[in-house]
Amino acid sequence: MQLGLIGLGKMGGNMRDRLREAGHEVVGFDQNPEISDATSLDDLIGKLSAPRVVWVMVPAGVTEATIDQLAPLLSAGDVVIDGGNSRFSDDGPRAERLGALGIGYVDAGVSGGVWGKQNGYALMVGGADEHVAQAMPIFESLKPEGEFGFVHAGGVGAGHYAKMVHNGIEYGLMHAYAEGYELLEKSEFVKDVPGVFKSWREGTVVRSWLLDLLDRALDEDPTLASLRGYADDTGEGRWTVEEAIRLAVPMHVISASLFARFESRQEDSPAMKAIAALRNQFGGHAIHKS
Incomplete structure (x- = not known):
C-alpha cells in the first residue's frame, strides 16, 4: 500500500522504516531535507495516487497548522490520520472541516516510542469504519505480530482519548x-x-x-x-x-x-x-x- 507520512522524527522515521520493511511504499516529508523524500507538502501529494492516505506525525503544537496546509492539496476520498499526541477534543472539529471537503479523518493513539520499529506499535484508532478500513493494511504492519496491539476504539476522538x-x-x-x-x-x-x-x-x-x-x-x-x-x-x-x-x-x-x-x-x-x-x-x- 502507498502512504504519505509527514514528520520523520524519532517516531515517524522509525515508522517509515518498519512500513518499508513490510513492503509498503512510503513517501515521507520532513522539514529536514536530508531525511525527506519530498521537497514540500505539494510535492508529497503529487507523488501519491488517489485515493490517498496521509499520516501526520508531528508534535501536537503544529498538527493543526500542518493539517490546514494539507487539506487544500487533497481530494475527496482521501484520508488523513493524526498519529500525534493531540487532545481528543480537537479531533471532532478537525474531522468536520475535512469531512466538508469529502476527506476522511482518523485519530490514532500510538505507543511504542523508540522501540516501535523493532517491537511494533500499539495502536488505538478512532474514526468511521470505512476510513479505518482504508488504512488497515498500514495498521496491520505497524502493530506487533499476534492478537494484540490494535483497537478501533470508537468514533472520531476515541483513539486519542484511549491514548x-x-x-x-x-x-x-x-x-x-x-x-x-x-x-x-x-x-x-x-x-x-x-x-x-x-x-x-x-x-x-x-x-x-x-x-x-x-x-x-x-x-x-x-x-x-x-x-x-x-x-x-x-x-x-x-x-x-x-x-x-x-x-x-x-x-x-x-x-x-x-x-x-x-x-x-x-x-x-x-x-x-x-x-x-x-x-x-x-x-x-x-x-x-x-
Missing part, C-alpha cells in the same frame, strides 16, 4: 517504580538495588516492560547519578485528570503522579517553606535557613 488514558496509567506505573527505587536506595538493608529490580523481571506480578527499561537504565548508571530529578509532562496526564474531574472518577494514583512531576521542577518548594514556617510558629519546631 490519553494509556499515558495517565503510564504516569502512575512509572511513579510506583520510582518510589520503590528511592526506598530501596535509602534502606540500610539492601546492598544491591539494581539486583533487586533484576530479580523482579521474571516470576513476579510487578514485571513489565517499564520494569525492564528501568533495569536497563540501572545497568547503564547503577545510582542514576548522571541524571537530574526533573520530569516534564506532555499534556496527556493533565488531560486525564481533567477528564476524571469532569466525570467524577476518583483518580488518586494518576493525579498524585502528575503532581509529583510538577514538584520535580521546583528547586526549593514554596509549599514546603510554608509548612516549615507553620511548624515553627505553632510548635517551635526547628527550621533550616537557606
Whole structure:
C-alpha cells in the first residue's frame, strides 16, 4: 500500500522504516531535507495516487497548522490520520472541516516510542469504519505480530482519548517504580538495588516492560547519578485528570503522579517553606535557613 507520512522524527522515521520493511511504499516529508523524500507538502501529494492516505506525525503544537496546509492539496476520498499526541477534543472539529471537503479523518493513539520499529506499535484508532478500513493494511504492519496491539476504539476522538488514558496509567506505573527505587536506595538493608529490580523481571506480578527499561537504565548508571530529578509532562496526564474531574472518577494514583512531576521542577518548594514556617510558629519546631 502507498502512504504519505509527514514528520520523520524519532517516531515517524522509525515508522517509515518498519512500513518499508513490510513492503509498503512510503513517501515521507520532513522539514529536514536530508531525511525527506519530498521537497514540500505539494510535492508529497503529487507523488501519491488517489485515493490517498496521509499520516501526520508531528508534535501536537503544529498538527493543526500542518493539517490546514494539507487539506487544500487533497481530494475527496482521501484520508488523513493524526498519529500525534493531540487532545481528543480537537479531533471532532478537525474531522468536520475535512469531512466538508469529502476527506476522511482518523485519530490514532500510538505507543511504542523508540522501540516501535523493532517491537511494533500499539495502536488505538478512532474514526468511521470505512476510513479505518482504508488504512488497515498500514495498521496491520505497524502493530506487533499476534492478537494484540490494535483497537478501533470508537468514533472520531476515541483513539486519542484511549491514548490519553494509556499515558495517565503510564504516569502512575512509572511513579510506583520510582518510589520503590528511592526506598530501596535509602534502606540500610539492601546492598544491591539494581539486583533487586533484576530479580523482579521474571516470576513476579510487578514485571513489565517499564520494569525492564528501568533495569536497563540501572545497568547503564547503577545510582542514576548522571541524571537530574526533573520530569516534564506532555499534556496527556493533565488531560486525564481533567477528564476524571469532569466525570467524577476518583483518580488518586494518576493525579498524585502528575503532581509529583510538577514538584520535580521546583528547586526549593514554596509549599514546603510554608509548612516549615507553620511548624515553627505553632510548635517551635526547628527550621533550616537557606
